[in-house]
Amino acid sequence: MNTETPDAQVVRIPELSSGMQHVTLFRWLVKPGDIVDMGTPLFELETDKAAFVVESEVAGTVQSLALTEGALVRTGSVACTLGNALPAAATACNSPAETLGIPRLPIPEDATLAPLSPMRSAIARNLWYSKQTAPHFYMKTEINAEPLLDAYQRQKRICKASLNDLLVRACARLLMKYPAFRSQMVDGKALTLASANISIAVAVEDGLRVPVAMEVEKKTLSELAAETKVIIQKARAGQTQNAGKSTFGISNLTATDIEEFIAIINPPESAILAIGKPHEEARVVNGEIKPMLRMTFWLSSDHRLIDGVLATKFLTELRKILEAPECLEID
DSSP: OEEEOSSEEEEEOOOOSTTOOEEEEEEESOOTTOEEOTTOEEEEEEOSSOEEEEEOSSOEEEEEEOSOTTOEEETTOEEEEEESSOOSSOOOOOOHHHHTTOOOOOOOTTOOOOOOOHHHHHHHHHHHHHHHHSOEEEEEEEEEOHHHHHHHHHHHHHHOOOHHHHHHHHHHHHHHHOGGGGEEEETTEEEEOSSOOEEEOEEETTEEEOOEEOSGGGSOHHHHHHHHHHHHHHHHTTOOOSTTOOSEEEEEOTTSSOOOOOOOOOTTOSEEEEEOOOEEEEEEETTEEEEEEEEEEEEEEETTTOOHHHHHHHHHHHHHHHHSTHHHHOO
């Protein structure tokens, strides 16, 4: 929530839900002098039920922080101010190599050394934090993709649903069955949300945004298709929807030439599903070699919240749903 003044943008504490008047400013993610872009995380808020990340709605430079970490603050209060103009040069700082006393190698004359963009810095910060704090483990399954692709073609005509909408809906069914996949780590405790809130990785210029489809289990396929279309369009326009409210993520590369890959969990989620391009493989069916369309799914899970047995159940049941997807087409 930003208010513009002649020389600065005033960022205020947003109202996270109707009637909520106070929240705790849990942690600052920036400091005075930092350069931010649209979508850069500014600070974390905490309620008695959840934690939320507030992102910048504009590009600029952090001028001042008006609140202290840990303070109980009223919604609408000024949190910080952002200058409209970026400084001519960023403040220099030591690299990790310099800190460890490792000599800096000379830069080749034909090379270019440039700072990361604010968005790339935010991505680096978030994913570094994920790999440092969440003990990842990985599992893989493959499915016969033909029934799922047939269902997609039908639903594309009926309600303009995408393949990703069917995948999101399938995962939501399993999130409601297995609460650990609806959980976040908050101060060393497992916070389990009531609904299936699923983030969708969306590629944008110079980076990635992860808008969140909320309460997926309550929506018809047509309602979900309409919602995901809106939040993806907003993400591409620089507006991230419901940041910090998801517990599970989907990274879908079915429209590319990548057949399989592994994704990093997006904090504070408990898991992420990486989905590759449908591809043809030779398989033995009833003693005969036949071509089949296959899709590969990699599940990355946070071992603090999810163990191997549960991840196995998730992938096994996901495969069964996607190979007989009629249940996803019924509202």
